[in-house]
Amino acid sequence: MLSVKEARQLIANQVKLLNPIKIKLEEASGHILAADVFAPYDIPSFRQSAMDGYALIFEDQPLPLQLVGEMAAGTSESLQLSLGQTARIFTGAPVPEGADTVVMQEKVSLSAGKIIVEDIRLEKGSNVRAVGSEIKSGALAMAHGSLLSPAAIGFLAGIGITAVTVFPMPKVVIIVTGKELQKPGSELTFGQIYESNSYSLSAALKSEGITEISIVQADDDLEILTRILESALLKNDVILLTGGVSVGDYDFVLAASKACNIQQIFHKVKQKPGKPLFFGTKGEQLIFGLPGNPSSVLSCYYNYVLPAIKKLSNKENSVQEIKATLTHDYQKPAGLTHFLKGNYRNGKATPLNAQESFRLSSFAQANCLICLDEMQQEFKAGQTVDILLLPH
Numbered sequence: 001m002l003s004v005k006e007a008r009q010l011i012a013n014q015v016k017l018l019n020p021i022k023i024k025l026e027e028a029s030g031h032i033l034a035a036d037v038f039a040p041y042d043i044p045s046f047r048q049s050a051m052d053g054y055a056l057i058f059e060d061q062p063l064p065l066q067l068v069g070e071m072a073a074g075t076s077e078s079l080q081l082s083l084g085q086t087a088r089i090f091t092g093a094p095v096p097e098g099a100d101t102v103v104m105q106e107k108v109s110l111s112a113g114k115i116i117v118e119d120i121r122l123e124k125g126s127n128v129r130a131v132g133s134e135i136k137s138g139a140l141a142m143a144h145g146s147l148l149s150p151a152a153i154g155f156l157a158g159i160g161i162t163a164v165t166v167f168p169m170p171k172v173v174i175i176v177t178g179k180e181l182q183k184p185g186s187e188l189t190f191g192q193i194y195e196s197n198s199y200s201l202s203a204a205l206k207s208e209g210i211t212e213i214s215i216v217q218a219d220d221d222l223e224i225l226t227r228i229l230e231s232a233l234l235k236n237d238v239i240l241l242t243g244g245v246s247v248g249d250y251d252f253v254l255a256a257s258k259a260c261n262i263q264q265i266f267h268k269v270k271q272k273p274g275k276p277l278f279f280g281t282k283g284e285q286l287i288f289g290l291p292g293n294p295s296s297v298l299s300c301y302y303n304y305v306l307p308a309i310k311k312l313s314n315k316e317n318s319v320q321e322i323k324a325t326l327t328h329d330y331q332k333p334a335g336l337t338h339f340l341k342g343n344y345r346n347g348k349a350t351p352l353n354a355q356e357s358f359r360l361s362s363f364a365q366a367n368c369l370i371c372l373d374e375m376q377q378e379f380k381a382g383q384t385v386d387i388l389l390l391p392h
């Protein structure tokens with residue numbers, strides 16, 4: 001059976017970047033640029049006032065200056081100042097021809113249509129934004145590989161960009177298997193449980209900015225599952241199956257994968273929860289068979305699925321692996337890496353109660369997974385361990 005490290009590596013080896021696409025800027029938040037963006041214009045494209053005040057010719061003052069006009073933001077009119085003249089001006093407005101400086105209105109005295117400047121710190125060029133002072137036409141605005149954060153989207157909009165070439169987010173399908181699954185909202189009959197895996201997985205995917213998510217429920221039937229899987233493979237980059245990967249008579253994920261010509265990369269990892277994890281590929285498509293217990297699903301998602309999904313879109317893994325000090329003793333048998341739902345604070349990690357993989361109550365409170373080494377059995381309070389910090 002594979003170690004956690006080996007399984008992670010085998011997955012990483014299979015993940016190729018998705019082909020770049022051009023999308024509207026307003027849909028690009030959270031994506032990584034796949035091509036450089038160059039400024040199409042000088043920005044600002046005209047000399048702009050940075051303050052509400054008066055535009056003037058610096059050499060002119062401290063003489064009283066004659067008020068000859070007004071420039072408001074958005075005006076399309078131009079104005080020419082001559083020596084001895086000033087114009088009322090507002091933030092963002094074009095600076096009149098001839099003027100080279102703007103004085104804040106708080107720093108002047110005004111009487112009988114004339115102003116006297118009372119700003120000892122005023123310099124030539126004060127409060128005037130030069131043409132191209134944000135960026136010059138043709139200059140590199142953002143390089144490929146940059147993350148399109150909200151600020152980046154605003155910056156690009158501000159320089160007149162409307163579309164960008166990015167690495168797309170993957171299209172993901174979640175196939176939940178199990179005859180016992182009932183949608184929350186309907187009454188449970190004997191033997192049924194509420195289906196929760198599609199809820200936790202799609203919430204996790206949505207928080208990564210993935211929007212193309214579909215959910216399908218499959219009965220424990222090889223023919224039905226094969227048909228669903230075949231159709232999912234026609235239109236998705238990532239296929240997440242939950243349940244049906246163990247050794248029971250109704251576990252059909254492996255057989256359906258085989259019937260769909262999915263190449264098995266591995267089945268089973270030395271870990272708890274999530275030991276029966278399946279991973280396969282078809283061309284560049286990634287197929288994860290996540291062990292059905294809700295806590296195993298999420299533990300495998302953060303350990304294996306999320307890093308792969310990030311890599312498809314050329315993004316950095318958002319699950320950080322750091323060191324922490326255990327607050328309590330813990331014991332486990334040797335042989336499997338254990339991922340404990342934990343709480344991390346100020347360098348210390350506390351295992352939570354309710355670690356069983358059918359339960360999610362502790363996962364719902366957890367902000368980390370505490371990784372306990374495969375071979376080690378005894379863990380002491382104060383000992384340093386690895387933890388995975390879960391993204392918010």
Ligand SMILES: Nc1nc2c(c(=O)[nH]1)N[C@H]1C(S)=C(S)[C@@H](COP(=O)(O)OP(=O)(O)OC[C@H]3O[C@@H](n4cnc5c(N)ncnc54)[C@H](O)[C@@H]3O)O[C@H]1N2
Nearest residue numbers: 176178194195196197243244245246251275291292293296
């Ligand atoms: N004889 C053995 N039995 C089991 C082994 C084993 O090694 N030998 N491994 C156990 C482990 S570990 C796990 S994990 C599970 C994984 O089994 P499956 O992936 O086949 O999952 P299922 O049997 O279909 O379901 C497991 C459990 O989770 C519930 N479930 C399934 N889907 C959902 C869903 N969408 N929402 C909420 N809950 C779900 C399901 O009802 C079961 O209780 O196998 C062990 N058995």
Ligand code: MOO
Nearest residue numbers: 273274275296357
């Ligand atoms: O390893 Mo299973 O994932 O115990 O529930």
